[in-house]
Amino acid sequence: MLVRRARPADVADFVRIMGQHEVYRNLMQLPLPGEELWRKRLEGLAEPDRHDLQLVGEVSGRVVGSAGLHPAPQLRRRHVAMLGISVEPTAQGQGVGTALMQALCDYADGWAQLLRIELTVFTDNARAIRLYEHFGFRHEGTHRAYALRDGVYADVHAMARLHPRPPQAAWPAEPQPTTPTP
Ligand SMILES: CC(C)(COP(=O)(O)OP(=O)(O)OC[C@H]1O[C@@H](n2cnc3c(N)ncnc32)[C@H](O)[C@@H]1OP(=O)(O)O)[C@@H](O)C(=O)NCCC(=O)NCCS
Secondary structure (H helix, E strand, C coil), rough: CEEEEHHHHHHHHHHHHHHHHHHCCCCCCCCCCCCHHHHHHHHHHHCCCCCEEEEEECCCCCCEEEEEEEEECCCHHEEEEEEEEEEEEHHHHCCCCHHHHHHHHHHHHCCCCCEEEEEEECCCHHHHHHHHHHHCCCEEEEEEEEEEEEEEEEEEEEEECCCCCCCCCCCCCCCCCCCCCC
């Protein structure tokens, strides 16, 4: 599978994947996604001053999934990003989600100054929870009646992953003052 950055020309793939009931019901998206809305989102993400990372996974030239890291906007939360991921139903359970998560975590840990990645996941989304746990995400609590889903207020878990080996600067040792000899 090829993992690459999303581009505005992927808009039809995003609309196709996000328009599937099994996908949007598990996200905070709505049915009937609009092409114009997704075009604007993808164009925004491609702006040079944006620090979001939006990836897609391609199999045989077809986009089958996407995953993104979106920095928290507050100055004091510059070490934090929100994560979103989706794989089209016919490609689920074949490792696409794992490959996308690996790429996001490598980027966060090695390049993006991120120490905390956070998300919410519906409490009955066993596959997503398993995927997140595999990458070191921990449960931090449960929000009750968090979002309307198919006419029912559904609960979500808050989950987050802290950098497993926070980077340290290898400063040269300070020269020690020498004691004058008498
Ligand atoms: C959640 C999602 C991204 C996972 O992607 P995927 O390509 O299906 O995941 P993978 O094939 O890489 O498998 C991920 C893990 O789930 C496990 N898994 C597969 N099917 C499962 C099932 N029915 N129940 C529980 N775990 C399952 C796999 O064994 C794997 O865990 P492991 O690596 O510890 O063995 C994908 O199913 C999806 O897009 N769902 C709809 C949208 C969604 O829920 N997004 C997340 C919102 S928080």
